[in-house]
Amino acid sequence: MSELQIGLLVLGGAIIVLVYGFNVFQEWRFRRRTRQAFVRPQDDVLLNVPKNNVREGVRADRMEPVLLDADTLEREDSYFEAAAPPVDAGFEVDVEADSDSDVAVVSDDGIANMDSADHQALVVSMLDPSLDFIAEVVFHEPHELAAMPRFNVAKRIQILGRTEKGLWKQAEILPGTRYKQIHIGLQLVDRSGSVSEQELAGFCQQVSRFADEYDAAVSFPQRQQKLVAARELDRFCADVDVLIGINVVPRAPVEGTRLRSFAESAGMQLEPDGAFHYLADSGNTLYSLMAADQMPFTLHTLLDKSFPALSLLFDVPRVAGGVEVFDRAVQFARELAQEFDAQLVDDNRRSLSDAGLARIREQLQHIYGSMDDRGIAPGSVAALRLFA
Structure with a gap:
């Protein structure tokens, strides 16, 4: 048998394999489309929710009760007294997210009516070590910030600063306001899940670059411990x-x-x-x-x-x-x-x-x-x- 004949046999065999493989692929794709068209998952009444309303990737054994009709109780109590820390009546706190940076902003209208110690406790409580990965940046000398740090992360970030007078406040760019240190908190868990190792590493790198710009010292919590705690908290939340x-x-x-x-x-x-x-x-x-x-x-x-x-x-x-x-x-x-x-x-x-x-x-x-x-x-x- 000549080399030409052998080559033609090999080529013919290859063509047959490709045709067979293409037919298998077409059959798989048809079956998948058929399943998508005719199979509808049966959601539970308690878990049938609009997209993104609850976290993804929850455990398979999570509670799935069925809600049915019954007698009810009527109550006129206030249902949200525990939702915020106690503050004086003249103080208004509004926590929002900046649309560009997802950095929390706090409105402190009426702050003059509050006791200073109460206000300081309220501001400091905005960052919680059990919920946040808190980076501490300490300046060698009090600094007026030229720009707020920006972070390319999906999780919420809050930034608190301690002024040269020793008072904690939401960090912002204000002429004449100089900070001795700032704390930058990355929220570890939300409904999208827990922070990933890559996200946390990227956050630390961005904080370090910001600290280098001001020749400041920076310290971080133990990263692996926080990741383990975040995953455990996320499982509980799920x-x-x-x-x-x-x-x-x-x-x-x-x-x-x-x-x-x-x-x-x-x-x-x-x-x-x-x-x-x-x-x-x-x-x-x-x-x-x-x-x-x-x-x-x-x-x-x-x-x-x-x-x-x-x-x-x-x-x-x-x-x-x-x-x-x-x-x-x-x-x-x-x-x-x-x-x-x-x-x-x-x-x-x-x-x-x-x-x-x-x-x-x-x-x-x-x-x-x-x-x-x-x-x-x-x-x-x-x-x-x-x-x-």
Whole structure:
């Protein structure tokens, strides 16, 4: 057999293998598309939530209770007293995130009315070693900052500075304000998960570069210890991170104008996220109402559209007040059902019953007990940070 014949045989065999492999690939792709088209996961009523509302990658054995209809309790207590540290009435604290750098900003209007020691305790508490990886930058001489450091990290960052007078404040660029040291805190855990080793290493490098610009000394916590603690905290948060959703399905679609009137008469208000929220005195959400298909409510859609189903949401770890607030949310759901001739159902369109609510309340008490044991009270500043 000549070399030409051998080459032709090898080439022919290669072509056959390529054709066979291509056919196998096409069959695999067809099967995958078929599964995506016809297989729909059956979500639990407590875990069927809008995208990004709860953390990803939770454990497979996390709680999946089924919410059913029941008698409720009515309470008029304030549900958010534990959500912030005690401050004088004249002091207003507003923690926000800078859209460019995700650095927290604190508004201290009315600071002159506060006792200095109380204010210092409040400022220092913004960074928590159990929640933050805190880098300490110490200047050899007091420095006026020319620019705030910027960080290319996904997690929240807060920066506190100690002035040459020895007072701690949110660090900012102010003419005449000189700092002896600054603390830069990287939040270790949020609903996107725990900080990664790569993210933490990048953060440390960026802090070191900032310190070098000012010829300052910098110190960091033990990185591996913080990573281990962050992963353990994230596992705990995943276990208690539950968003309860109660579906309200009327016999006929609800007109937006009627829905808005009913929601506002019940004390709810339309927020920029496209949902009605019932707010505590602090301004934090106790429960919210949205369209079941997640279409945002707007003044236009409420005027022109009708809604075939609604969802009442209760974000368990972010709500202070515990089971009493949950009871109040369920009571509101039942009022919705009565007003619009609707049923309360789970995501499989099964009616909700009294026995189910009793089980839910027991499971909620277990969650709240676990959070209290951990020292993270539902609706507290720590909880609002971790479950954001």
